[in-house]
Amino acid sequence: MAAHQPPTGEPDRPRGEIWIGDVARAVAALSVDPADKAVLSRIANLLGMETAAPVRPPSRSGSSEPRPRPRTVPSAPPSSPTPPAQEDPRQRRRDGLAVPLLQPLSAWDSVPRVWSEPALAGPSSRATGERPALQGLLPPHSEAATLRLLVSRLVAEGPVDIERLLGLMGTATVVTELPRQPVRTVRFGVQVLVDLGEGMEPFLRDAMRVLERAAAISGRHGCDVLYFADCPLHRSGPGAAWTWGSYHPPATGTRVLVLSDFGLHLDAAGRLPPRYEEDWRHTAGLIRHNGCSPVALVPAPLDRWPRWLTDLMPALCWDRTTTAAVARSRLP
Template sequence: MDIERLQQAEGPWPSGEIWIADMARVVASLGVDLADHVTLTKIAELLGMQMPAPVRRASQTGAPHSGSVPPSLRPPPPARPSAPATESAAPAQPFPDEPTPLLTPLSSGQSEPRAWAEPALALQDQQPAAHPAPYEPLLPPSSEAATLHALLSRIVFEGPVDLERLLDLVAENAFVPELPRRPVRTLRFGVQLLVDLGEGMQPFLRDEMEILERVAAIAGRHSCEVRYFTDCPLHRCGEGAGWTWKPYRPPASGAKVLVLSDFGQHGDSGGSAAYRLRRDWQAAVDLMRRNGCLPAALAPMPPDRFPAWLTSLMPVLSWDRTTTTARALIGLS
């Protein structure tokens, strides 16, 4: 075919916005001989294809080396002298001076969908666009609010009068300075959230941000205090950028403290690093309790990976679908 011969012809045809296929289409439509390099060069210039200048290297005699110039860019050889034209010979037709009309540009859009022959491409057109999976919390969605309420609240004896306890006191002829009341849970003392941004908690960053929104909706934004830290908040923590962090200060007396951390279990904290982490957490929890605050923790790992020193400091719950409200109440008790 002429198109295949043109693509295999010698000469470095540049590529750009005008493709070599456009050049081949013009040559095929005009019926230009592929050996006529002068005509091909003029067609390429009309299409906007810039031809690179030939590289010439001087030989020993000063003449350009014939092997350094592609055959398609070499100047045509000098015309051989021919016999004088006779009356019967037809005069040579010169190349017309009129510019070759340019092709009419066509739109790249297709009026109808293309039918792919390959099975893989045809299957892609039939499948709908994939949408990201919706966010699923680590805690069971049906009991997440109740579980968080149990973690954030504290028990106070301010409920209805405990009649059974009151009757027992009267039967014992005991002095009753005030009416005994039933225990209830309250959030009025406030909540402090300690969010670990360490390397081990990076895969759970979105889950931490979602927990912040849930806690703010349950306890109220005015009663929720957030502090970010890495590894342990004792020496450096804060609510803003890392360079503004300061040593840890516990919240107001009676507040509940909820820690979101892996406590160094997902990192390589062994030896002196593990001992320092344990010592810092013991000091931080002791500071909380001396101020009248009750700490609890959510850790994204199974209970068998909880270190013994951690469970002796505060109640720790597994941050996954196995933690229900009933298990949370048992763990907090």
Template sequence: MRPQIWIADVVRALDVARTESERAQVQEMLGLVGSMPRTDFVPPPTRPPVPEHWAEAPPEPPDAEPRSEPLPRPDAEDRGEVTDPTAELPLLRPARVEGTSAPREPVEPLARPTSERVPLPHLPLLVPRWTSAILRAMLSRQVSEGPVDIPALIDTLAHGRPVTRLPRRRVPTLRYGVQVLVDRGTGMQPFRRDQDQLVGLIRTVVGADLVEVGYFSHAPQRGTGPGARWTRTEYTPPECGRRILLLSDLGLGGPPDDPHRAAPAEWAEFAGLVTRAGCSVVALSPYPPARWPGWMTRLLPLVSWDSTTTASRARVRVP
């Protein structure tokens, strides 16, 4: 029986042979070629010459059984089989398993931009739920038409004075109406939405028939009217007893070098005009009291037009 010859044996034997004839003889001895030499055989690269002092390995006798080492068996790729290269890798053990959360609700996309201009939400200067009470405190007049004033009646009787009429307590009323003067000057330009909104609320609180609205720029004496600037005429005070509400900064705001800014003398003239007509005036200023000059507080009663104003604070400042 012919022993099994491996490719490793041939490589090792050819490595020992030094000439082409010896390599051909080794191949013939191992039964890899016949008597005819193979033309398709490509000899391995020739090794460099071995020094003489190196011991030469004796050639193996032809009858001896060749020493051979089994080559590794062809893998699956050589056999034409398809395998997974990760099949032999060790699997990792998961540290923990987290449950999947519930899917979120789909988010509605933003509206596509258009050329239409949408106004920003308006935040009024006064607190909305306090505005009606603040307007009543500023615009009402005190009249002696309330219940009978018992302490005053007892005092009259105790002093032996005749009772010609029953004394009554003072109560506020809005039946005299109000004249609203709206400043459209440069300094009040940032507050026009607040002015328009407040005028509408005044009509609701007092009554549309009892509200007179006039527009002016910088000072009422320069022209006042219910419409556009070209329709304004000379200012005329209202009837006696009617309250005047002034929506103006009294020249406090606007550019410092504005040539149209009203001077303190003009406001003094206005205050004297309405006082002689028997009317009382109160100004609603969009600036805090810390910015009010002394001449302004001495000339007119002022109420701060901001979120800190309450009905009690407005009532204290109004005579």
């Protein structure tokens, strides 16, 4: 509904028009009560909704007609905020027509939301503050038995070997000492050589897990730990890297467990030193010369191992394929 219509016979000239929607937006912006008719009337008057015909432009003959003064509607007396019971507060009558008024809303009015799906559970304290539990590389059901085979060694201190004794007697051999069956023992202790090189960085937590299990099996005083990078021959030690020195093998009879990739990352990057294989052969020779037996855990598939590794010491693949039965068949 426009505020005014151009008089009949006058040319249709472009001019501003005020619509009922403009009044509704002004009422909503000012948060005016729709039932307050006096205020609504003032707003409509200010917007020019209730003015008389527009001012006519001067005629072409030059005669000027007096401009009609705008006819204003006197403000209605303040009415009670409560509308009559029979009148709908959302409607206002004008010229015999029911004009619906928009319901004023504010930016702070909140519409209740009904969610059809349950909310997601919030993060727990364990997920945010604690690291997930580490699962070892060895099979969980045989990890303890496999590690016990790795840190122990065979000694002829078991029951008397009757079959061997009868064989000696049948050949008329003088028996000066009763032959005994071999048994495994951890009383000689174990020395664990932990590789801290670039290729072993992803397996650092797994190496620490093996250290804890080895110390629990052989005892805290029977487990000696040395750290090195790539090869322990020239630089290794129990403390920080700047304290490392030349490698010295442990006491006679000690099992030596090596946790290393034996230069696989150096070979893949083309940075393998020319004397790398010779240094490892020299290290294994020192261990065997002192009466110790080395064994290795390699976190890589068998087809990626260097060819000279199995000639130096027994080695096991550090993954779920290595069970206690596999370790027993490959270890001396």
